[in-house]
Amino acid sequence: MILILLLKLIMTKISPQEHKNRLRQDLFYWMNNRAKLPSGKQYSFKGHEYMEQIAKHHWVPGDQVFIMKSSQCGASEYAIHWMVWMQERNLPDWQGIAYLFPATEQLRDHIKARIIPIMEMPEFAKNLKNQNLRFFRYNDRPIYFRAAQTRRDLISWSADAAVMDEFDEFGDPIAAVDTIAARFNHSHYKWILGVSTPTYPDIGIDAAYAMSNQFHWFVNCFQCEAAFSPLMEVMSSDFESCVTRDDKGKAGFVCPHCGKLTQTNGAKGEWKLVNKGKDQKYGYAISRLFVGQANLDSLLEKHEDAHNMQEFYNSDLGLPYSPANARLTRSDISDNATGEDMALGSKEPTYAGIDVGKKCHYFIAKKSPTGEKVIIAYGIVPFDEVEDILSKFNVKILVIDLRPYEQEVKKLIRGRRGWYASDYNTSSAVDWYDFTRADIGSKGGSIRVVKNHRTQTCDYLIQQISIKKNWIFPKQAKSDNVLIKQMCASQRMEKSEQDTGEIKAYYGNGGRPDHYFHAAAFLELAFMANRSSGFVQAGPKFHT
């Protein structure tokens, strides 16, 4: 009844032509008039008021919108509506759209449970021609569904827009955005909508958000009426100091202005731009701290019972989370930059760790009489200058990456007693590192290899550096942003295997360079390789 009245009201105000135009131009209008939920119900912004302004975004060619979200906040429905709306707009030269999801099984479930029920409703089905789990033909234009696991999945289609759903589970999400943007060469539109629950800081949707013009949701305190952003408050202090109970046991949000408890879920609010980012990139952060369907009581209870803080922060708060000791922090480096100026060479024997790539990143160190690991120099050189560095600093014990320049590295270390190549060991051996000799009897002598478990090597490095005054960096390191960023870029992550469900830990960098971090890990191995280094607890094992 109400719906009919509402419709009449709209129809009396605008002509059918105007109605058509608005459907084409305005997603907010389209969603109010055409959007359906898989249950068959008409979509409503009620309880999802934070989606209104996102829906009103005026899409200019080249725009990218990223939504960092808690679970069940309506952003996935929004992505589906955006896709259907784009296909219905009849834009000139429109080639179609790609809908990308991290893995095949998930994608199929998503299509069956969330997309097909909508597409098979009569008002949409009349536009739907061809339909299988990889491809729909809708309004005479293709929709490609792809599991974005390989580069091939990302480039095996040609379209004008792409939805990247559950963004953080893509192999390398930020690189994937660039790969997709590059696919849009011949497009007039080049639109990307990225949606994801965050996982780790500076990775995936959090990195995309950080690059963007950043919008936060502000609500007004019920007590003093001043506006604040609940999510920004939790980001700058922490959840415990923001959400507490009153003397009747009712949970509330501590207003940063008046200090009284207020309610934030479903409160009237608005998006405000809090940080300028790159042109044409727009980021929105949605949290259960303010969505209408959630409430602070259940959030607080969840927090108190949470066995898995990662899950609580990511899915409930919509925030990235890094557990303690899962990566190095800026202060781990800057607080320990208490050494001398960088040395230019050394007469005394030294240790070195080198990460090999297009450029080689090195650390040269000594051990102090009291056992501190003192970095006397670090830097970046091309591979053909590595040998000079090693001789200038009189490097006695070296661990260097075996790959990617396997032959060159073998040539460099052949016949040198204390120089080892690190060959990452992927098997879950009991000992996570093992020094061996290889190519015995070869011309020019044997080579020495350390087989080490990658995750455990990185774990060990973080543990060692986070002990205060264990690693001493040269003075320069304090303000060396390249060094600090790379040292902090490696993040310990956990992923459950698709087939077995087994949880595996690994280190990733989210596409940011982390060469110094790995050079430092090799340096730790170099310390272990030296029998006289005083490392007696776990003693390195030598096999001959």
Ligand SMILES: [Zn+2]
């Ligand atoms: Zn207040």
